[in-house]
Amino acid sequence: MAVYTEVSVEDLDALLAKYDIGQVLAFKGIAEGVENSNFYLGTDKAQYILTLYEKRVAAGDLPFFLGLMEHLAQKGVNCPLPVHDLDGRILQTLAGRPAAFVTFLSGYSLKRPQPVHCHSLGEAIARLHLAGRDFTLHRDNALSVAGWQELFASIEGLADRLVPKISLSLVRHLDDIAAHWPSKLPQGVIHADLFPDNVFFLDNRVSGLIDFYFACNDLFAYDLAICMNAWCFELDGAFNVTKARALFAGYNSVRALDDAEVAALPLLAKGAAIRFFLTRAYDWFNTPDNAFVKRKDPMEYWRKLAFHDGVKHAGAYGL
Numbered sequence: 001m002a003v004y005t006e007v008s009v010e011d012l013d014a015l016l017a018k019y020d021i022g023q024v025l026a027f028k029g030i031a032e033g034v035e036n037s038n039f040y041l042g043t044d045k046a047q048y049i050l051t052l053y054e055k056r057v058a059a060g061d062l063p064f065f066l067g068l069m070e071h072l073a074q075k076g077v078n079c080p081l082p083v084h085d086l087d088g089r090i091l092q093t094l095a096g097r098p099a100a101f102v103t104f105l106s107g108y109s110l111k112r113p114q115p116v117h118c119h120s121l122g123e124a125i126a127r128l129h130l131a132g133r134d135f136t137l138h139r140d141n142a143l144s145v146a147g148w149q150e151l152f153a154s155i156e157g158l159a160d161r162l163v164p165k166i167s168l169s170l171v172r173h174l175d176d177i178a179a180h181w182p183s184k185l186p187q188g189v190i191h192a193d194l195f196p197d198n199v200f201f202l203d204n205r206v207s208g209l210i211d212f213y214f215a216c217n218d219l220f221a222y223d224l225a226i227c228m229n230a231w232c233f234e235l236d237g238a239f240n241v242t243k244a245r246a247l248f249a250g251y252n253s254v255r256a257l258d259d260a261e262v263a264a265l266p267l268l269a270k271g272a273a274i275r276f277f278l279t280r281a282y283d284w285f286n287t288p289d290n291a292f293v294k295r296k297d298p299m300e301y302w303r304k305l306a307f308h309d310g311v312k313h314a315g316a317y318g319l
Ligand SMILES: Nc1ncnc2c1ncn2[C@@H]1O[C@H](COP(=O)(O)OP(=O)(O)O)[C@@H](O)[C@H]1O
Pocket: 002, 030, 032, 033, 034, 035, 036, 037, 038, 049, 080, 102, 103, 104, 105, 106, 197, 198, 210, 211, 212, 213
């Protein structure tokens, strides 16, 4: 359960006194999520999400994340809109944590997305990329190639507990990916964690995108590679080319990938796989057994890395 920090009634009342968001009708912790503490707040005026920012979110990055959501929402992207208090402030401190209210989005996330959902997702990512073009703040991707080396160093002595000798293969992959990582592809603001739990649907169409706390400036095609990994593999690990084809068709219908982006996809997909393998492996070894939060399986992403390692051409993704 992702409530790491409890909020007392007194603290909540003191915080709400700063806002004009109505009388509280309901306030409860949200079980889903991994990174932050999230609470649902219903008032007689509207519904909101209160987030207390935890371990992986650096306080210095919050103006980027919250400013980005405000920018994208103003451009018509259906994402949470940060709520200003009576003094115009978004960012607060609650229970010793940075905290903010954002608007509640309708819709529900899918456990088993189908090609129709992948197509709509592709359109939504492309719209996000276009809408972010004139966002003026910049945030480097802390979890890109250089960050992976750091993460690997922190689990190097432990990784072989997952599979004997996996460290050796990891070094080989990290070196190979770093040596070939493209830098000249079209770039801008990307979401960087658009997994099915962060996308809401209504009537088979994307109705909202949430969880912008890994957003950063990076390659547009890398965002798509992250999505392909998260949306286009079946539970048994099989790659579903129909879903990938739909994802890319949806994206191309709004912003066409250029030839260099398409050619780079197998490498970007390997990078995306190793990035999530590494954060999951880090959490695997650093989350206490009795923690409320459920650890995600790093090996799922090791198998995705192996799949892409065998791909020589983006044609394998239905392109
Ligand atoms: N703006 C929102 N509207 C509706 N539900 C939300 C919103 N933001 C978060 N949630 C709910 O909270 C859960 C956790 O949010 P998320 O941002 O994914 O957390 P974390 O960053 O901790 O992983 C989501 O799965 C969703 O149920």
